[in-house]
Amino acid sequence: MISKAEFQKEIDLIIANAIREDVGDGDHSSLACIPDTAQGKAKLLVKDDGIIAGIEFAKQVFAYVDANLKIETLIEDGSEVKYGDIAFYVEGASQSILKSERLVLNAMQRMSAIATKTKSFVDLLEGTGTKILDTRKTTPGIRALEKWAVKIGGGENHRFALYDMIMLKDNHIDFAGGVAKAINLTKAYLKATMRDLKIIVEARDLNEIKEILDCGGVYRILIDNFNYEDTRKAVKLIGNQCLTESSGGINENTIRDYALCGVDYISSGALTHSVYNMDLSLKAV
Structure with a gap:
């Protein structure tokens, strides 16, 4: 098995490549209509039943995009969740939240599905x-x-x-x-x-x-x-x-x-x- 350091290197590469792929030379939708001084807050809303996964990964994505973003975690990885649960809040620069959004959702949706299926087998x-x-x-x-x-x-x-x-x-x-x-x-x-x-x-x-x-x-x-x-x-x-x-x-x-x-x-x-x-x-x- 690979070491923790090697595993983390893989995660770092995934984040860097995904942001490169998605953002390119800029999130022009946000840049066009949201001031770079604007501050905002968002919640991760669960709309399914299952096992949540990817909370810790989301934290790493937010930190990569903007180290000043603040995350309030309400539900930990591996917890059972139901429709309407809120997993976390993220607060800080609105542009940074929007830049991170799709990668966080894409990863967490897939990771949660895998964790849910795995738990059913377990x-x-x-x-x-x-x-x-x-x-x-x-x-x-x-x-x-x-x-x-x-x-x-x-x-x-x-x-x-x-x-x-x-x-x-x-x-x-x-x-x-x-x-x-x-x-x-x-x-x-x-x-x-x-x-x-x-x-x-x-x-x-x-x-x-x-x-x-x-x-x-x-x-x-x-x-x-x-x-x-x-x-x-x-x-x-x-x-x-x-x-x-x-x-x-x-x-x-x-x-x-x-x-x-x-x-x-x-x-x-x-x-x-x-x-x-x-x-x-x-x-x-």
Whole structure:
């Protein structure tokens, strides 16, 4: 996993690029009709039910645009919200509030939707001991925000990108010439490059699981697209030799049954690629 400093660097880049994209050489709508001395106040109005996420990100956006903006937080990230709630007030230069508005709303609407969906999966797993993981199926350019939202919703982050963990999937295995060859080549690569990266290997059937276990040195086995019966067999076969993860089309209707097979983790791309934005508004008061 990436460090806090590396993660913050990603957030900083997202903010800088989003403001560049949206503001360009100036917010001419505001510049045309609002004096640069004008002061104002706005509220973040919730118009949906769910889990709020992105409050802390919004604070960073406001600080980037104008360090003199003042934020009064009424609701914290991860809280349940309902229609009509006010999450925060922001006060200061009217032009700065307007310049920040769209980025704050775009990010918070998406982050809140992801946190809400994640929380629903977490609730379905309650009492099983299984944790929900996100994937790399994220929106290009804002992965850090989406993975942050998963954490706010109570889920766990998988690897952040291609560089912070080794994950040998079906194509890697096939291109390398088989499971054992892919794992052995990976170990040799890590040794030669002096990299300390955890190895996850995808298994397509019980025979591949046996091959993986024979090789050893694997952090987690991805039990991919197995049915319930074979998942239980796989978990029993693996025992405590490494961690286990189920994936492959698992949804709200099947997630608990897979968890009851005894896996440590379930990963779901749906946490980030199949959500509907929470309705939020920033309104002058």
